[in-house]
Amino acid sequence: MGTFIFLHLVFFWQIIYCNLGNPQCLGQQPITFFREVxxxxxxxxxxxxxxxxxxxxxxxxxxxxxxxxxxPSRAIGAYSHCRGNKGLRDAVAAGIGARDGFPNNSDDIFLTDGATPAVHMMMQFLIRSEKDGILCPVPQCPLYSASICFHGGCFVPYYLDESRGWRLALFEVKKQLENARYKEITVRAMVVINPGNPTGQVLSELNQREIVEFCKKEGLVLLADEVYQDNIIVEDKKFNSFRKIVRSMGYGNDELTLVSFHSVSKGYYGECGKRGGYMEANGFQPEVKEQIYKMASVNLCANVPGQILTSLVMNPPQVGDASYELFTKEKDEIISSLAKCAKELESALNSFEGVTCNKVEGGMYLFPRLFLPNMAIEAAKADQEAPDAFYAHRLLDATGIVVVPGSGFAQVPGTWHVRCTILPVEEKIQKIVSRWKAFHKEFMNEFH
Amino acid sequence: MGTFIFLHLVFFWQIIYCNLGNPQCLGQQPITFFREVxxxxxxxxxxxxxxxxxxxxxxxxxxxxxxxxxxPSRAIGAYSHCRGNKGLRDAVAAGIGARDGFPNNSDDIFLTDGATPAVHMMMQFLIRSEKDGILCPVPQCPLYSASICFHGGCFVPYYLDESRGWRLALFEVKKQLENARYKEITVRAMVVINPGNPTGQVLSELNQREIVEFCKKEGLVLLADEVYQDNIIVEDKKFNSFRKIVRSMGYGNDELTLVSFHSVSKGYYGECGKRGGYMEANGFQPEVKEQIYKMASVNLCANVPGQILTSLVMNPPQVGDASYELFTKEKDEIISSLAKCAKELESALNSFEGVTCNKVEGGMYLFPRLFLPNMAIEAAKADQEAPDAFYAHRLLDATGIVVVPGSGFAQVPGTWHVRCTILPVEEKIQKIVSRWKAFHKEFMNEFH
Structure with a gap:
């Protein structure tokens, strides 16, 4: 692998990392206000x-x-409360309240080292044996499959409808729930990733209401991954938190179990290395909350600078603040750059032979489908690789562009995809498009 | 509990937290150089x-x-490598090399969010079932008992000899190992905390060599908790890392499995809220190291500011650097203040009726033994409390001083202790001593 990368450096002078949602690694600048504080x-x-x-x-x-x-003691170098510093939790709660238009309780909030440890904590909490199942979208972020596997539970897939813009169809979820129950799996929770990763769709309010009703009726904990909430890149869509939906449907704090995850790693801020985020656990009984609290205390506390950053992300500068203008400029530039990159990559990919790519509405990724020639599938088999991994390796080899094979996210069996971020700075997009296009043409010619 | 604390605030205007090793919460100022960087x-x-x-x-x-x-990209807001940023790992490796006088390999180092997640990772890695055991000192830091329990393993105690300054006697460890094996427990590792927590002893080099030979002979992984390495407060003792001992005995990198833990939370820096630290895993086969690496990657990476701080702690300013003078002044003041507090508390406690307290050589705590009157033990029973918890509650109630009952750390059955930090700023020590003394006298009178 070392030599392989070295050769790329020699031939291309640059590997282009389109595999990870790691914006600052690709040159995105941090938001000045956040770093000043x-x-x-x-x-x-x-x-x-x-x-x-x-x-x-x-x-x-x-x-x-x-x-x-x-x-306390103005000491950010001291351990905080295991749930996170109370003042910072209050600030996060206020930010959530302002976002949703419904007040909330900072006692439901846990400040965490990003969404990842929070998801692990909930999986550990929910999964008692291999007969406990978690409904997850497919394709999904590998965090979920890995965490469920890690904690010894059962991954219960529901398939998003690619032909309809990765729509989440409730009849599909119901079918999979019934299947799982037939196999004596106790389904405990349903994961929804909104905006989607790797799929980029944004749920409609109607769809969200259906999901809430479904989880309530079936007694499932709704695990809402909302880490891309600040990454809406189309005009006609809007992010609605599940918390807001639940409240606007008139449900009180204890009528539905909902856990929302957020992170400072994504959005326009993209502060992945800071490991900050929050988890809001609504609707659990006090004794259950106590158990979650105990689990959170095992690692003492989340890093305090990350907690501070989480409070800033949830309460950015407002109209009238001295930083507002610069903040808005920086934010808008990042979001509009993402939108441009997405558009260019999207339309390029859709022009490739045997590739279709749904429109990205939110998130940080494209997930184009590859209709690979049989000969390419055979060649992949001979190399003992999944066909999409074979394609991704060939792409890296020929162009220096790194994408992730769809098999890493799960996909409808027999379909092949790759995930590609929309993060690279604008100047690089043309280079990526032209290299990828030339490679793809050659690849299809070789295997036709 | 809320009312309880409120009442204290009314009566005393201040609760004195002597329970946790959380220095900055008690007013200790951060090291300027670290915060500047x-x-x-x-x-x-x-x-x-x-x-x-x-x-x-x-x-x-x-x-x-x-x-x-x-x-990479000068972006501390980007995810780092899962093991930690390579340049920072190199700096930590250089710092370890300079400390020990033996060069090392930065590939053995994992930068972590403090010692806690690193210990959890190793426990998860070592424990396969409830028949796998880990030898731990008693008394021990509850991190170990909790983590072993959490990962479903078997806690195998070895008792430190209180009558000889909390000495670690190898015959005791051998006896406990044999006992465990007789019960068909597969003992996989031995935890050594040096300097001790809560016990405060510093191991002699001779003792360390014996431990190394023992672990080698018995095929045990040596888990060396060295988070208090910068907290030596007596003139006649010196910290030697187990890594240095192993190397100075002539053992190569693959002759002994040793995992060392360090943290930015303790020492003279006391940056608990930053969640930084490292784990150095020596002597594992490449395929085993690969598995540890996979486990580390589950949480993506440790927070990068914490990684930076770890590199600073391992490479503080040197003679000739502009900051050296201020740095040394700040460091020496903290260490000498700890030494003073320890001495005053120690001699006060030893003057109390029915209390003995070993000398603290390192670490952050005193662990005095309480010879409680039978009537107090009976009263505790009636309240369904451990006698040391009963004492600690009474102490809090009467004085506002918070200490931790020894039962939280495990102790020889039938003996009772409390753990008290030596952290409070010097001005408070006299207040603590006089309040505690008055309380203790009254307590002993009440139950005699």
């Missing part, structure tokens, strides 16, 4: 000096002060 | 400005530049 919290002396005050926006200084005032 | 990495713009350059030490600026140069 973090730097001030790390070294509070800075805000007491007249000279340095000129280099920070006044609202960043005010926010850093506000944050330090909520941290 | 972190702030600069968060907001690199600062170091490009002539004006701000005056407010940071030149070596902090140089270090921040050096660190950003090792991070």
């Amino acid at each position: 973090l730097a001030l919290c790390e070294h509070p002396e800075l805000m007491d000096r007249d000279e340095t005050r000129e280099f920070f926006s006044p609202d960043a200084i005010a926010r850093a002060k506000e944050i330090l005032d909520t941290v | 972190l702030a600069l990495c968060e907001h690199p713009e600062l170091m490009d400005r002539d004006e701000t350059r005056e407010f940071f030490s030149p070596d902090a600026i140089a270090r921040a530049k050096e660190i950003l140069d090792t991070v």
Whole structure:
């Protein structure tokens, strides 16, 4: 592998990583306001000096002060409460309330080192034996299949309808639930990823209401992965949290078990390395919440700078704040760059022979389907590879573009896909498109 | 509980938290150099400005530049390699090499979110069923008992000898190993905490050599908790890492399986909220290392600011660096304050009726033994509490001083202890001593 990458460096001078949702690795700049506040919290002396005050926006200084005032002893180097610092949880709760238009309770919130440990925690909590099942979309983010496997449970797939823009059809979910029950699997929860990863669709409100009713009726915990909530890249779609849907349907806090996951790694901020996020657990009985709390306490607490960043992401600068203009500019540029990249890649891929690609509405990825020639499938078999992995390796080999084979996300058997981020900076898109196009043509010619 | 604490606030204006090793929560200030580098990495713009350059030490600026140069795309907001950023791992490896006088391999190092997740990872890795056992000192840090329980293994205690300064006697370990084997437990590893938590002893080099030989002979993985390595508070003791001992005995990298844990939470730095640390796994076969690597990858990566801080802790300013003087002053003040607090508390406790307290050599805690009157033990029983918990509750109730009952750490059956940190700032020590003394006298009178 080392030599292989080295050869690419020699031939192309650059591998183009389109495999991961890791924006800053691809050159995306952090949001200035967030980093100003973090730097001030790390070294509070800075805000007491007249000279340095000129280099920070006044609202960043005010926010850093506000944050330090909520941290006991103003010490971000101290362990926080296992659920996360109370003041920061309050701020996150306020941000959620403002987003949804429904107030909430900061006691339901756990600040975490990103969505990943939170999902693991819930899987560990929900899965008692291999007879406990979790409904997951297919394709899905491998976090879910890996975590269910890790905790010894049963992965119960429901297939998204690719032919209808990766629509989540409830009759399909019902069918799979019945199948699982027939096999004596106790289905405990349903995972919904909205916006979709790797599929990029945004659920309609109507669809979300159906899902809520379904989970309520069937007694399932609804696990809502909403880490791409700030990545809506089309005009005609809007993110609605499941929490908001549940509340707007009139359900109270204890009528439905809903766990929402969010992260500072995605969105326009893309601060993956900071490992911040939250989990909101609604509708559990006090004794169950106590158990979740115990589990959270096993790792003492989430990293405090990550907790601070989570509070900032949920409460960014507002109209009238000194940073608002710069913040909006940075945010809009990132989102519009994502939208442009998505569009260009999408239309390029749809022009390839034997490739179809649904429109991305949100998230960070395209998931084009490859109709591979039989000879390519045979060649993959001979190499003991899945056909999409074979294609992805060939693509890397020929162009330096890294994508992830669809088999990593699960897909309808016999269909083949790759996942490609829409993150690369705009200047690189043309290069990617032309290289990929030339490769694809050659590949299809070779195996036709 | 809420009312209870409120009442204390009314009566005492202050609860004194002597229960946790959470220094900054008790007012300990962070090390300036570390925070300068972190702030600069968060907001690199600062170091490009002539004006701000005056407010940071030149070596902090140089270090921040050096660190950003090792991070791909200079992006600390990007996911790092699952083992940790390669440049930072190299820095940690260099720091370990300088500490021990033996070079090492950064591929054996995993940067982690503190020692806790690293210990969990190793326990998950080592424990296959309830017939797999882990030898642990008693008393021990509850992390070990909790993690072994969590992963379904068997806790195999070996008792430290309180009458000889919490000495680790190898014949006791051998006896317990044989006992466990007789019960068909497969003992897979031996945990050694050095300096001890909660016991505060520092192992002699001779003792460490014996332990190494023992683990080698018995085929045990040696799990070395060395998070208090920078907390030696007596003149006549010195910290030797197990890695150094193993190397100085002439053993090569693959002759002994040793996992060392370190953390940024303790030492003179006490940056608990940052969740940084490392695990060094020596002597495992490549395929085993591959499995550990896979497990580490489940959570993507440790938080990057924590990784940076770990590299700083392992490579603090050196003689000749601009920050050296301030750094040394800050460090020495903290360590000497710990030593003073320890001494005062120690001699006070030893003057109490029915209390003995071993000398603390390292770590952050005292673990005095309480010889409780029978009537107190009966009263505890009536309250359905362990006698040491009963004592600790009474102490809190009467004085606002929070300590942890020894039963939380395990102890020789029928003996009773409490754990008390030596962290409170010096000015509070006299207050603690006089309140505790008065309480203790009254407690003993009540139950005699």
